[in-house]
Amino acid sequence: MKNIGVVVLSLLLAPATYAQVPLKSATPAEQKIAWAEAAIKAHPDRSQPYNELAVGCVNRVRETADSSYYDQAETAIRKSLELTPDNLEGQKARVMILVGRGAFARALDLAKALNKKTPDDVLLYGFIADAAIELGEYADAETAVQWMLDLRPGNVPALLRGASLRRLYGDTGGAMLFFSQAYQQMPPTQVEDLAWTLTQMADLQLSVGHIDDSEGLLRSALQNFPGYYQARETLARVQTARQHYSEAVELLRQRNQSFPTTASRYALAEALERAGQTADANSAYKEFETSARRTINSADNANEELIFYYLARGHNAAEGLRIARIEIAKRHDVGTLDAYAWALYANARYDEAQKQIAKALAVGVRDAALLYHAGAIAESLKDGSAATRFLKASLELNPSSETAGAAREALEKLAPATAEARHTQ
Amino acid sequence: MMRKILFLMFVLSYSARPTVMQAQQNSTGDVIKALQSRVRRYPEDHAGYAGLGAAYLQKGRETGDAADFELAKGALEKSLDLLSNDPAAAFAMTQMAVVCMAEHRFDDAQVWAQKALALGSGDPSPWAIAGDALADIGDYVGAAEAYSKLESLFGSEDEKLAFSYQRDTRISFLRFVAGETQSAIDLMRSAIRKAIQMHMPVENIAWSQYQLGEELFQSGEMAAAEKAYLATLEEYPGYYRGLAGLAKVRAAQGNYKDAVDLFKKAIAAVPYPEYAATLGDIYQKIGDTQEAKKQYQLVEFIGYLSQINQQIHNRDLALFYADHDLKLNESLELARKELEVRHDIYTWDVLAWSSYKNSKFQEAADAISHALAQGTEDAQLFFHAGMIYEKAGDSEKAKRYLSQTLATNPHFSILYSEVAAERLAALTQRDDIVSQQEAAGAR
Numbered sequence: 034m035k036n037i038g039v040v041v042l043s044l045l046l047a048p049a050t051y052a053q054v055p056l057k058s059a060t061p062a063e064q065k066i067a068w069a070e071a072a073i074k075a076h077p078d079r080s081q082p083y084n085e086l087a088v089g090c091v092n093r094v095r096e097t098a099d100s101s102y103y104d105q106a107e108t109a110i111r112k113s114l115e116l117t118p119d120n121l122e123g124q125k126a127r128v129m130i131l132v133g134r135g136a137f138a139r140a141l142d143l144a145k146a147l148n149k150k151t152p153d154d155v156l157l158y159g160f161i162a163d164a165a166i167e168l169g170e171y172a173d174a175e176t177a178v179q180w181m182l183d184l185r186p187g188n189v190p191a192l193l194r195g196a197s198l199r200r201l202y203g204d205t206g207g208a209m210l211f212f213s214q215a216y217q218q219m220p221p222t223q224v225e226d227l228a229w230t231l232t233q234m235a236d237l238q239l240s241v242g243h244i245d246d247s248e249g250l251l252r253s254a255l256q257n258f259p260g261y262y263q264a265r266e267t268l269a270r271v272q273t274a275r276q277h278y279s280e281a282v283e284l285l286r287q288r289n290q291s292f293p294t295t296a297s298r299y300a301l302a303e304a305l306e307r308a309g310q311t312a313d314a315n316s317a318y319k320e321f322e323t324s325a326r327r328t329i330n331s332a333d334n335a336n337e338e339l340i341f342y343y344l345a346r347g348h349n350a351a352e353g354l355r356i357a358r359i360e361i362a363k364r365h366d367v368g369t370l371d372a373y374a375w376a377l378y379a380n381a382r383y384d385e386a387q388k389q390i391a392k393a394l395a396v397g398v399r400d401a402a403l404l405y406h407a408g409a410i411a412e413s414l415k416d417g418s419a420a421t422r423f424l425k426a427s428l429e430l431n432p433s434s435e436t437a438g439a440a441r442e443a444l445e446k447l448a449p450a451t452a453e454a455r456h457t458q
Numbered sequence: 459m460m461r462k463i464l465f466l467m468f469v470l471s472y473s474a475r476p477t478v479m480q481a482q483q484n485s486t487g488d489v490i491k492a493l494q495s496r497v498r499r500y501p502e503d504h505a506g507y508a509g510l511g512a513a514y515l516q517k518g519r520e521t522g523d524a525a526d527f528e529l530a531k532g533a534l535e536k537s538l539d540l541l542s543n544d545p546a547a548a549f550a551m552t553q554m555a556v557v558c559m560a561e562h563r564f565d566d567a568q569v570w571a572q573k574a575l576a577l578g579s580g581d582p583s584p585w586a587i588a589g590d591a592l593a594d595i596g597d598y599v600g601a602a603e604a605y606s607k608l609e610s611l612f613g614s615e616d617e618k619l620a621f622s623y624q625r626d627t628r629i630s631f632l633r634f635v636a637g638e639t640q641s642a643i644d645l646m647r648s649a650i651r652k653a654i655q656m657h658m659p660v661e662n663i664a665w666s667q668y669q670l671g672e673e674l675f676q677s678g679e680m681a682a683a684e685k686a687y688l689a690t691l692e693e694y695p696g697y698y699r700g701l702a703g704l705a706k707v708r709a710a711q712g713n714y715k716d717a718v719d720l721f722k723k724a725i726a727a728v729p730y731p732e733y734a735a736t737l738g739d740i741y742q743k744i745g746d747t748q749e750a751k752k753q754y755q756l757v758e759f760i761g762y763l764s765q766i767n768q769q770i771h772n773r774d775l776a777l778f779y780a781d782h783d784l785k786l787n788e789s790l791e792l793a794r795k796e797l798e799v800r801h802d803i804y805t806w807d808v809l810a811w812s813s814y815k816n817s818k819f820q821e822a823a824d825a826i827s828h829a830l831a832q833g834t835e836d837a838q839l840f841f842h843a844g845m846i847y848e849k850a851g852d853s854e855k856a857k858r859y860l861s862q863t864l865a866t867n868p869h870f871s872i873l874y875s876e877v878a879a880e881r882l883a884a885l886t887q888r889d890d891i892v893s894q895q896e897a898a899g900a901r
Contacts, residue, residue, distance in 0.1 A: 081539040088543050122543055156544045187612030188545045189578020220575035
C-alpha cells in the first residue's frame, strides 16, 4: 500500500508523455468494426473478419453501454460459424458475448470445453476467470489467471484479471501494482482500455478512502476517453464521498443521457435523494424499479441494486429476500453473498445472515459496506465485540464510504452497551 | 547510407527473438522448408504460419528480394485467420508490421504494431516497430517515446539484455539524427558488446558492427570505420553490407580498384540501387564511362523492377537522378511524392536537392531548413545546404555549411566531395576579393 501514491502519481503523469500518436476521431472499437467490415467486403467467404466484427461489437458495448451491439456480434458469429463451423476464434467471441450478457454459467461451460481442446490459448483462461469471478468460483479463477501468467508472463489480460482477484482477496496494493503494470503496456491508441483501467484503479482508490487519488485517475481517464460513462459513474461516487451531492447528480444525469443501464438509473435516484431532490428521486426510483423488475429472471439483470432498493427505499424486505434467493441460487460471488446476507438481516434472520456474510468475508475482500453489514449483523446477534470490530474496520478502511454515517451511528450506540456489558461481567 | 539504417534495424528486431535466433543457426532456407512441411501437416497451426512468415522476412533481409515480403504476408495472414484475438497473435501482427515497414507502408506498420500492442502480450517488441515507423516518417519524439518502452518488465535477464540491445541500436540512430554523433557511436558500441554477450547469430552481430562502421564513416573517422567494416566481414565473411561499407572506405582512400571489386561482390549478393549508383560513380571517377553507364542503368532497372521496388526505392531514385542530373523533373516528382508519405530529414533533404537541381532555389531552401532542423551532423546535408544557400545568395551560410561538410566528412561522396572543396574555395576567394575592393573603396 505504501507505494500506491507513487504508482498513482506516475500514472497521472502518463497521458502527457503518451501523446505520440494523434487520436483519430473513431474509437478503438469503431476502428476495429470498420476494419472488419472492410475485410468482410474484400473476403466475404472468410470467417475471421466476422469474428473480428463480433469482437469489435463486444468492445463497443464496453465503450458505450449500448448492449444492442451484442445482437450485431451474434449475427456476425452465426455467419462466421456457418463459413467455418466450430472455428476457435468464433467460439471465443461467443464466450465473450455470453459473459457480456451475464450468462456466466454458460460462458464458463463453453470456455472450459474450448480450453480442453486448445489448452494453450491464453484468452480462454481469461474467459474462464471472468465467468468464475462472477459466479464466485474464485479458486478456479485464480488457477486460470495463473495459467495465463505462466503461458505468457506479464500479459495484459492476465494482469487485469489478476488485479481484480487481488482486490477480492483484500490485496489493494497488489491489485494497484497489476493494474499499473497492465496500464504501462497499453498503447496510446487504446484509449478506452486506458480509461477503463484508470477507472478500475480509481474505484479501488475510492474503496480505501483515497478520494483525491481517485479523482485524479478519473480525470485522466476522461482525458483519454472523453465522456466515458464508467468514469462519470465513478466520479459521481467521488462527489458523493465528498458530500457534493448536486455535482454527483449532474454527473449521473450526463452519464444517463445515452444508454443508461438499470444500475446507473439507480445511482441517479440515490444521488437525487441525497441532494434533497425528493420528487425527482421518487420518480427516478420508480423508473428504476420498473426497469429492474423486467429483468429479475434474466441473466443480465440489476438484481443486486433491486435487493438493496427493496431493503432500504422500497420498504419491502420480503421482496428483497425473494430476489436475493433467486440470485444466490445462480452465483455466490462476494457481491451476491453480501446482498443475500443483508436481505436476511432485514428480514430478521440474523443467524443465516451471519453465515452468508462470513462466507463473503472469508474471501478476504476489504469493503467498507460489507464490513458495516457484518457489524450490523453481529450487533443483532448481540455480539458487541465482533460488531465493534467490524464497524471500526469499516470506518478505518474508508471513512467516507456511503455506509460510513450508519457505521458511526451504530458504533456510538454500541459503545455504552459494550461498556455496560464489560461492567456487568 | 544513414538513410538505410531504419530499414535494416527493424528486421533485426525480430532476429533477436529466441525462436528466430535458433532458427538462424540453420540456414533460413532449411527453416522455411521445415515450417512449410509443418503447416502442411498441421494446417490449423497458427504459430507455424507465423514462424513461416518470420522466416520469409529473414530471407528477404538476406536476399533483398521484395517477393519474400509478399510470401511473408501470405503466411502471416493465414496465421491471423487462425488466431487473432489472443496475446499469442501479437507475434504475427508484429511481423505484419515488419512487412509493412519493408514495403515502406509506414502508417500500416504503425497500425499493425498498435494492434499487436493492444493484445497486451507482455512482449514489448511491437514498440520497436511502432518507433521505427514513427522515426521513418520523421516523428523522432514519438519514436524515442516508443523506444523507451522497449523494456521487458517480466522477462529473464537474457530477454532484458536483448531488449536493451534493441533499444541501444535504435536510440543510437535517433542520437545521430539529433546531432549527438559521439553518443550515437558509443551506444552502437555498447549494443555490439551486448550482441556478443548474448551470443546473437553472426549475421546480427555483423549487422551491428556494420552500423557502427556507418556512423563512423559519416563522422569522417575513416580508420575506425574501416576497422568496423573489417570486423563485420570477419564476423560474417562475404556479408554484403560489410563489403559495401569497406568499398566506400577504399574509395575514400583512393583505392578505386579494390572499391570496385568490393562493390561488385556486394551487388552480386544483393543488388541495392545505392550500391550500383556508387559503383557507377567510381567508374565515372576513373574514367570508365561505359561501365558507369551500365551501373546507372542498373539503378533504374532495380528501381522499376516491381511495384514494391518503386515504392521502396522512390527516394533513392529521386536522389540518384538529382545527383546525376538525369530526369530532373521526375526526380522532383518522386521526391514530392515521397514527402506525402514521410517527413523525415532525409526525405526533406532529397526534396531540397531535387528542387535545387531543378533551379527551384526557394523551395530548396525551405526544404533544406527542415532537413537541418534536428541538428544532424551529416556531411551530405551540409553539402546540399551549402550549395542551396549559395544559389539563394547567402554566401556566409553557404561557406559555413560547405566548411561543415568538409569538417564532418571530406569523403562523403565520390561525386561531390571535390565539388564541396572547390565551391568553398571559390566562395572564399570571391568574398575576399569583394572585401578587398570594399576596403580599397573605403580608403
